[in-house]
Amino acid sequence: MRMLQSLDLAGAVSTRVSAASRPPKWRARPWVPRVVGLGTLVCLLVVLEGLCAAGRVNPFLVPAPSTIIASFPMLLVEHHLPQRFASTIAKVCAAALLAVLLGGFLGWAFYRSRNMRLAFRSWVVGLNASPSILLYPLFLIIFGRGAGTIVALGVISALPPIVLKTSEGLLATRRVLLDVGRSFNLTAFQQFRLVQFPAALPIIFTGVRIGLIYAVITVVGVEYLLAYGGLGELVPDLADRFEIPAMYAAIIFVILVSAGFQFVVQKVERWLQSV
Amino acid sequence: MTIKRLGVFPIIALLIVLALPLTALAADRVRIGTAGKGAWEAAVPWLGQQTGIFAKHDIDVEVFYTDGSTKALEGVIGGSIDVAIGVNVANFIGAVVKGAPVVMICGIFTGLSDTLWYVRADNPIRSVKDLTENSTVGYGTAGSYNQIAGLALLDQAGAKSKMVAAGSSSAVLTLVMSGQIDVGFNGNGLMGVPEFQKNEVRIIARGDDIEAFRGLTVRGFVTSKSLLAEHRDVLLRFVQAYQETIDWMYKDQRAVEMYAKEFNLPPDEIARLMPVFYPKSAFGIQPVNGIDRSVEQGLQFKRISKQPTDEQLAAAFDIIWTPEQK
Amino acid sequence: MATVSLRQGAQIRGWLRPERRLQLATLAGLLAIWETIAASGLLYRGVVPSVTGIVTSLATMFGKASFWTNLSVTASEIGLAIMIGGTLGILVGLILGGNRFLGAAYSPFVVYLASTPKVILLPIIYLMFGIGPASKIVVGSIACFMPMAISTAAGMRQINPTLIRVGWSFNLTQVQMIQYVYLPAMVAPIANGLRIALGSAIVVCLVAEIKFSNMGLGQMVIDSFSRSRFTEVYAALIVITTLAVLGNGIVDRLARPPGSPAPR
Numbered sequence: 001m002r003m004l005q006s007l008d009l010a011g012a013v014s015t016r017v018s019a020a021s022r023p024p025k026w027r028a029r030p031w032v033p034r035v036v037g038l039g040t041l042v043c044l045l046v047v048l049e050g051l052c053a054a055g056r057v058n059p060f061l062v063p064a065p066s067t068i069i070a071s072f073p074m075l076l077v078e079h080h081l082p083q084r085f086a087s088t089i090a091k092v093c094a095a096a097l098l099a100v101l102l103g104g105f106l107g108w109a110f111y112r113s114r115n116m117r118l119a120f121r122s123w124v125v126g127l128n129a130s131p132s133i134l135l136y137p138l139f140l141i142i143f144g145r146g147a148g149t150i151v152a153l154g155v156i157s158a159l160p161p162i163v164l165k166t167s168e169g170l171l172a173t174r175r176v177l178l179d180v181g182r183s184f185n186l187t188a189f190q191q192f193r194l195v196q197f198p199a200a201l202p203i204i205f206t207g208v209r210i211g212l213i214y215a216v217i218t219v220v221g222v223e224y225l226l227a228y229g230g231l232g233e234l235v236p237d238l239a240d241r242f243e244i245p246a247m248y249a250a251i252i253f254v255i256l257v258s259a260g261f262q263f264v265v266q267k268v269e270r271w272l273q274s275v
Numbered sequence: 276m277t278i279k280r281l282g283v284f285p286i287i288a289l290l291i292v293l294a295l296p297l298t299a300l301a302a303d304r305v306r307i308g309t310a311g312k313g314a315w316e317a318a319v320p321w322l323g324q325q326t327g328i329f330a331k332h333d334i335d336v337e338v339f340y341t342d343g344s345t346k347a348l349e350g351v352i353g354g355s356i357d358v359a360i361g362v363n364v365a366n367f368i369g370a371v372v373k374g375a376p377v378v379m380i381c382g383i384f385t386g387l388s389d390t391l392w393y394v395r396a397d398n399p400i401r402s403v404k405d406l407t408e409n410s411t412v413g414y415g416t417a418g419s420y421n422q423i424a425g426l427a428l429l430d431q432a433g434a435k436s437k438m439v440a441a442g443s444s445s446a447v448l449t450l451v452m453s454g455q456i457d458v459g460f461n462g463n464g465l466m467g468v469p470e471f472q473k474n475e476v477r478i479i480a481r482g483d484d485i486e487a488f489r490g491l492t493v494r495g496f497v498t499s500k501s502l503l504a505e506h507r508d509v510l511l512r513f514v515q516a517y518q519e520t521i522d523w524m525y526k527d528q529r530a531v532e533m534y535a536k537e538f539n540l541p542p543d544e545i546a547r548l549m550p551v552f553y554p555k556s557a558f559g560i561q562p563v564n565g566i567d568r569s570v571e572q573g574l575q576f577k578r579i580s581k582q583p584t585d586e587q588l589a590a591a592f593d594i595i596w597t598p599e600q601k
Numbered sequence: 602m603a604t605v606s607l608r609q610g611a612q613i614r615g616w617l618r619p620e621r622r623l624q625l626a627t628l629a630g631l632l633a634i635w636e637t638i639a640a641s642g643l644l645y646r647g648v649v650p651s652v653t654g655i656v657t658s659l660a661t662m663f664g665k666a667s668f669w670t671n672l673s674v675t676a677s678e679i680g681l682a683i684m685i686g687g688t689l690g691i692l693v694g695l696i697l698g699g700n701r702f703l704g705a706a707y708s709p710f711v712v713y714l715a716s717t718p719k720v721i722l723l724p725i726i727y728l729m730f731g732i733g734p735a736s737k738i739v740v741g742s743i744a745c746f747m748p749m750a751i752s753t754a755a756g757m758r759q760i761n762p763t764l765i766r767v768g769w770s771f772n773l774t775q776v777q778m779i780q781y782v783y784l785p786a787m788v789a790p791i792a793n794g795l796r797i798a799l800g801s802a803i804v805v806c807l808v809a810e811i812k813f814s815n816m817g818l819g820q821m822v823i824d825s826f827s828r829s830r831f832t833e834v835y836a837a838l839i840v841i842t843t844l845a846v847l848g849n850g851i852v853d854r855l856a857r858p859p860g861s862p863a864p865r
Contacts, residue, residue, distance in 0.1 A: 005570050014737075031703070031704075033702050033704075033705035033706035033849070034705070034706065034709075036401075036702075037705075037706035037707050037709065037710065040706070041710075042705070056668065056691065059374065059734055060352065060373075060375055060376060061352070061353070061728055061729055063723075065759060067656075083723075085672070097806065103790055111696050114622050115619045115623055116620075116623065117622070118618075118619075118620035119619075119620035119623040119624045119627070120623075120624070121635075123624075125849075126573040126846045126849075128800075129800055129845050129846045129848075129849035129850075130841075130842040130845050130846060130851075131800075131803050131804045131807055131841065131842070131845060133808065134807060134841065135838070136820060136836075137822075137823070137826040138826075138831070138834065139452075139760065140450075140455070140646060140728075141449065141453045141455070141644070142644055142645075142648055142649070144455055145439070145450070145455050147693045200742040213716050216716070216718055216719040217719075217804075218719070220718040220720060220721060221720045221808060224720045224723070224808070224812075225812070225820035227416075227417075227440040232718075232721070235721050235724055236417075236724045237417060238347045238724075239349065239725070239727075239728065240349075240416070240418050240581070241369065241373075241417070241418075241578075242369060242370045242373035242374075242375055243373065243580075244373070247724060247725065247727070251721050251722065251725065253722075254717060254718070254721045255713070255714065257711070258716045258717040258718070259686075259713035259714075259716065259717070261716070262712070262713055262716040263713070266675045283819060308732070312838065339732050339815050340814060340815060341732065342813060346727070346732075346813055347657070349726075349727060349728050350732050350813075351728055352728060352729055352730045353727065353728045353730065355730070355732050355735075356731065356732065357733020357735055442823075442826050442827060445827040446826070446827040446829055448829075449629070449645075449827065449829050452645065452829075453645035453648070454645070
């Protein structure tokens with residue numbers, strides 16, 4: 001009896017195992033889940049539109065999706081959406097570029113000097129954990145009310161992941177690659193340029209990607225706090241003017257921009273990892 | 276981190292959330308939202324509470340200081356604030372035109388006698404005539420009366436200077452003193468401001484200078500339509516208690532002493548300057564005068580997006596009580 | 602003649618290790634630069650105060666009851682945000698990670714929303730939830746939900762299949778599988794997600810307190826700043842940063858298996 005039961009169990013396990021290892025039917029058509037996902041979103045919007053039309057939700061706080069879409073033209077023209085977008089992107093790029101240069105250098109320094117790494121790694125980790133955006137009022141007084149303050153804060157928040165990942169990537173270069181380089185009698189600089197840096201690039205780029213996210217969050221956050229222009233000022237300005245549908249449209253725009261940014265950066269990261 | 280402990284987390288969270296005090300207008304508790312913490316005008320709820328005048332009318336107030344009066348108005352719309360004090364009339368009409376379910380139940384201040392514009396003493400600007408395109412003029416927050424007043428000041432002087440949002444009167448002062456902006460505003464007559472006492476700042480314009488605001492009710496009390504419909508009697512008692520507090524503040528010397536002590540200000544200076552900047556004729560529960568002029572200003576300075584209809588205006592104002600009615 | 606044991610000798614040498622000397626020297630250098638700027642009068646008075654001023658403010662702050670009230674308000678807002686957002690995030694992550702179809706359909710939404718700056722939601726959350734702690738808890742929960750869902754889903758996908766098969770061989774129900782196989786295997790990714798969630802919640806709750814709150818550390822910072830009490834601002838920032846770093850360190854400990862050394 002027990003033998004039969006254990007045979008049954010084995011059968012049950014093997015059924016589950018083979019079920020798990022068989023590819024699901026939709027795998028042949030990878031667009032199916034994406035369509036389902038988007039379709040769910042569309043259905044939710046339709047339901048919301050219906051609730052608004054029936055007067056079941058507060059129309060002031062939750063406007064109908066159709067009014068939100070209809071407010072996009074006004075957003076583009078009257079509220080200068082493209083210029084604000086360009087302003088925010090410019091600050092993010094400036095912060096990211098400075099952070100990559102400074103962070104890359106510091107990460108390389110950590111890789112070269114064990115003492116520096118042991119001394120300051122914990123400081124960088126601490127900086128990563130602290131809400132550096134709160135320095136904004138002091139930066140406001142010291143550096144003035146301008147793009148410089150915003151970019152400076154963006155650099156501070158983007159720096160830690162870049163530093164940490166750069167040093168991690170360089171330290172993680174496989175010995176066999178270094179040995180191959182040595183066997184070709186490469187100089188130290190050639191070793192770095194041709195072996196270590198390319199090998200470390202995927203990990204370094206992960207740090208750059210995380211740093212970019214932090215830079216976007218900080219730049220938009222400080223624009224919001226200082227009411228200084230760009231997308232971060234647009235959303236609260238619309239709220240203060242009680243242009244609620246346009247405010248939702250602006251929020252959706254920011255989400256789409258961040259998503260687009262993320263998508264592009266992830267594609268680059270995956271390409272780097274495959275190369 | 277064992278699994279058993281993980282399972283307890285959601286239950287604890289739910290219990291705490293349920294235990295959070297739910298917000299609703301208790302029979303006689305009024306949640307007030309006001310900007311301008313530290314100003315004489317904004318001290319009325321606190322003084323009324325301290326002296327028991329509100330309690331006499333069976334009213335208990337909870338004061339929330341917001342970052343500008345627009346935030347107080349938004350709080351009324353969202354339901355976390357019952358009455359927003361000191362909302363600019365033009366800004367309020369702008370919200371009504373957009374469909375906000377709010378109503379103004381009385382005015383509170385006529386004219387701009389409490390507002391001053393100043394520069395740091397070493398700034399070459401001596402009056403509004405010296406303002407150029409490169410000058411920067413600070414205001415509080417979007418939709419505040421000092422924003423519209425600043426715009427009107429520049430308009431009257433024909434200056435094309437840039438307006439910069441700075442937060443509160445004190446934040447503006449910090450920006451002026453550190454050289455970030457040229458002109459700051461103060462909504463409390465610069466009373467008790469050390470920089471003013473030490474002549475480190477120089478006044479370049481007064482609110483009374485602006486013709487467009489003379490005799491105009493600039494600020495009022497705003498509440499939600501549903502709250503007015505359900506608790507009209509409570510709001511009536513609140514407004515009456517408010518006026519009684521203001522009457523007391525001008526009759527009793529203790530008002531100045533208490534106010535000066537609470538906000539660390541010199542009492543004799545307050546006693547001397549307060550009647551100048553807050554004349555009793557301008558400050559108190561009153562009908563809203565000059566609505567048409569407020570609409571014009573709101574349209575001109577883009578706080579109102581389109582001309583309100585007569586129906587919208589009629590529905591937006593419901594003066595609950597004035598002292599003449601007793 | 603004083604003698605020193607081997608261990609004491611090692612401890613003394615520990616303090617004189619090159620990295621310690623480097624840390625101390627850098628710290629001393631930074632402090633010297635700071636004090637020079639503070640004393641120079643180059644910047645607006647008090648915006649870079651002397652260290653003694655900041656330390657005095659710190660000591661005074663700890664003695665004020667209002668500080669502890671503000672601290673408890675902020676801490677409870679962040680704590681509740683983590684509990685609510687974290688729990689929901691783990692649940693959604695289990696679903697998205699466990700079911701490949703649902704994961705393929707809905708993970709992109711979570712991933713792309715995660716990269717959006719949450720401050721953009723603050724105006725609408727204030728309109729809906731008002732000036733009290735509720736608005737901070739809501740926005741904090743949203744900020745925690747994303748990283749927890751993403752790391753839980755990722756953790757689900759990389760669980761060792763052998764462990765899953767062992768669970769099946771014991772004929773465990775789905776709930777038992779979650780309780781005894783999935784969650785214990787995912788302590789590290791969940792703790793990693795928690796670390797990101799904590800940082801995110803702290804920033805977003807403090808920004809919300811700065812913009813619309815009567816209570817809390819964020820509101821305390823901006824109040825001190827607007828009265829030009831800069832030493833108080835620095836004191837508050839030091840406390841906030843220390844707590845954030847400590848919290849991060851505690852969660853980091855949870856992420857690592859017990860006994861493993863810190864990463865170098």
